[in-house]
Amino acid sequence: MALLEVENLHIFYGHVHALKGITFHVNEGEMLTLLGANGAGKSTILRAVSGLLRPRQGRIVFDGKDITGLPAHQIVRLGVSHAPEGRKIFPTLTVEENLNLGAYSRWRDRTGVEESRRLVFRLFPRLAERRHQLAGTLSGGEQQMLAISRALMARPRLLLLDEPSLGLAPLLVRAIFKTIKEINAQGVTTLLVEQNARLALKLAHRGSVLETGNIVLSGTARSLLADERVRKAYLGER
Amino acid sequence: MDRYLKAIPPRAWYVAAGLLLVVYPFLTNDYWIDVANFFGIYAMLGLSLNIIVGYAGLFNLGHAAFYAVGAYTTAIINTTFHVPILWLVPLSALTAAGFAYLIARPILHLRGDYLCIVTIGFGEIVRITLVNNPLGLTGGPNGVLGIGRPSLFGLIIKQPLHFYFLIWAFVLLIVLGTKRLEESRIGRAWNYIREDALAAAAMGIDVARMKLLAFVIGAALAGVAGNIYASKMAVISPDSFTFWESVVMFSIVVLGGVGSIPGILVGTFGMFVLPELFRGFSSARMLVFGAAMIAMMIFRPQGLLPSQRWRRAMVDETVGLPAAGLSKTS
Structure with a gap:
């Protein structure tokens, strides 16, 4: 069953159309990773889900409850916890x-x-x-x-992780990702935003690729790792 | 110097301060007792503003407005309905708090300097409204005259000495109250909001509500100070609630140490009692004062007695440790 469902999500920063109708879901217990270049809108999705941003259009449903436009502190109480980018x-x-x-x-x-x-x-x-x-x-x-x-x-049911590898040495990144995997294995549904696509796809069950505010590709982590376009654009292969 | 101060156990400080407080009025004359009285009133104002500026980190340069609302509430109701002054303490607190609720609600999303400018505007609006004598209530530029004296168990509080004990009893209550508040769950929430409102929101703190609460509580205490001021002076006029008053209160908080209760008391001393001591050099007084402020900001920007957290933050910077967390990678 889907713990988080995002439907046709539109977000604007002033006049900038940052998310142009995003639809995805995260199943209970699963780890979904959002991949994409800088400015693709990955962090924006997390901020919308945790209530820090208000969507212009679209629906966010957590555990069967519509949380669109709910203030952040109430969303935390429902069981969504956000580890923001840059750690904060x-x-x-x-x-x-x-x-x-x-x-x-x-x-x-x-x-x-x-x-x-x-x-x-x-x-x-x-x-x-x-x-x-x-x-x-x-x-x-x-x-x-x-x-x-x-x-x-906050004992979340859904954990939102934004770029946990940012600015860390490779060895440390691996250690932290191992722990993230362990947290997920204990039943905490995880939505992971990551630039390190290879590592993220090794960890996650499924992945979605974002480009300038749109999801262009979704699938199981395994299929994405094998996908020609992903390999070229995000895994640095020729 | 800090090291020697720290060697003295805190309890000794409290006992010494308490003794001084009780003995002081019997050692001196009415003039200096009155200086202590105004010290107390400004300490209350400083402590109340400290909740808004120090705890929640909201720049408020219109605090005199809340002080005025409290004072005028007491003055008007006492002179027209002859309700005893001390009964009006909670009412003054309530009207000031209600007023703060009304004006703070729409402007709380503003940040830093923008909020500051708007509060200056509100402060001026209140003062000018009082001058314009709406509904014949405020007496215009002349203000309200003949405000009654408080009475306690049949004793009418009239002499400076009596006021001294009344005022400092209130100061003590407010000190204890704000101390509790500082350590409470609400106080911690303010702390988080001041440091990083976004992170606080992401962790489940209702930022808007907590900011509003800081304004409302701070204003209520300023209203209490206004009540006491009105009965102490027996006459109040808009001249007592100018922008300069707001500046003085703000300086008390910044000078003494943002978010620190002992700091506020020291700051009030610095802002209020020291200029009084130098009254002899009246023409150069403000010059010295201004120079002292500049020197403070250069040599001790954290305030005279900063709160624990500020002290830690400053130490971090001088040692050169990463303050923001992003600058260093592992």
Whole structure:
């Protein structure tokens, strides 16, 4: 069953038509990756789903409920969590304080939050070691781990990840992607936006390719990896 | 110097401050008691503005408007219906809060300097409205005269000494209240919003509502200060609620330390009591004051007693650690 359905989504930034009628869905438990060049509209889709942008037209349905135009804080409460591009962690707060923010809307559920904290520290032991350190003093990779962890603290059913590999060393990217896979395997449906197409397609079940606001190609990750056009445009083959 | 200050346990500070507060009026004359009274009123205003500017990070240069609404509410109702002053404290808070709700709602999506300009506009609108004497309520440029004195358990508060204890009791209450607020879930939400509103929204904070709440609570406390000011002065006029007043309150917050309660008290001292001490050099007073402000901004931009978070942020920068998170890759 589809956990997230996006139908004919149109987004404008002023006069710029950023998304021109996007339709896709993410099944429960699945990982879908959105591929595409800079400015194709990948991050815009995530922002629309998490309520940070209001669509001009179209419908977003999460778990059978129409969430189009709902404010972001309500969408978080429904179980959609967004780890935004560029991490957006709070550098002057400690690791722990950053995590507490992720659990902001679960303030009545103390034991549940404690459980999530344990889970996050198990996934990223380095954060546990640095829990009292200021987030601004973490390395880039650790900051990315923190951004993902903070999103997990909301105990999402749908996790939106925007460019988790941005600016990280290849070895670290692999480690983080392994953890993302583990998170997904635990039942958290994941929508992954990524420039590193090869890695993303190895991880995801299905993928969609965006070009200037349109989805031009969709399919299973395996079929996309084999697709001639994808290989040429995104995997750097001749 | 910081190191020596830190060596003193915080409890010792509180005890010393409390003792000084109680003993002070008996050591000095009415003039200096009144200086302390105005210190207290401005401390309240500073603390109330600190909620808006310091906690939520919303630039408000029209805070005198809320102060005026509180003062005029008390003045008008007391003079026409003779309702006791202290009963009007909650009402002044409420009208100021309601007023803040009305004006803040449509402008909260504005950011930084734009919000600042609009609040200046609102501040001026309120002052000019008061001058124009709408419905014959505000007495125009002359203001409202003959405002009653507060009475507490049969004691009519009239002398500076009596006001001293009333005002500082309120200051203390507001300090304790804002302290609780700062540490509450709401206070944390403001903190996140100030640092990064987008990330805060993405993590489930209702940004618009929290900003509005900061305005409403800040305005309510300014309304309380207005109530006390009105009964202290017995006469209020639009001259007491000029743009300059808003600037003074804003400077108190920035000078003392954004988001820090002890900072606000120190800032009020700096903005209000020090100029009083130098009254002797009246002609050069403002010059010295201006120079001191410039020196502050150069040498101690975080304020005299910054909040913990600001201190951390500043330390980060001086050590050269990445502040924004994107500058460094692993």
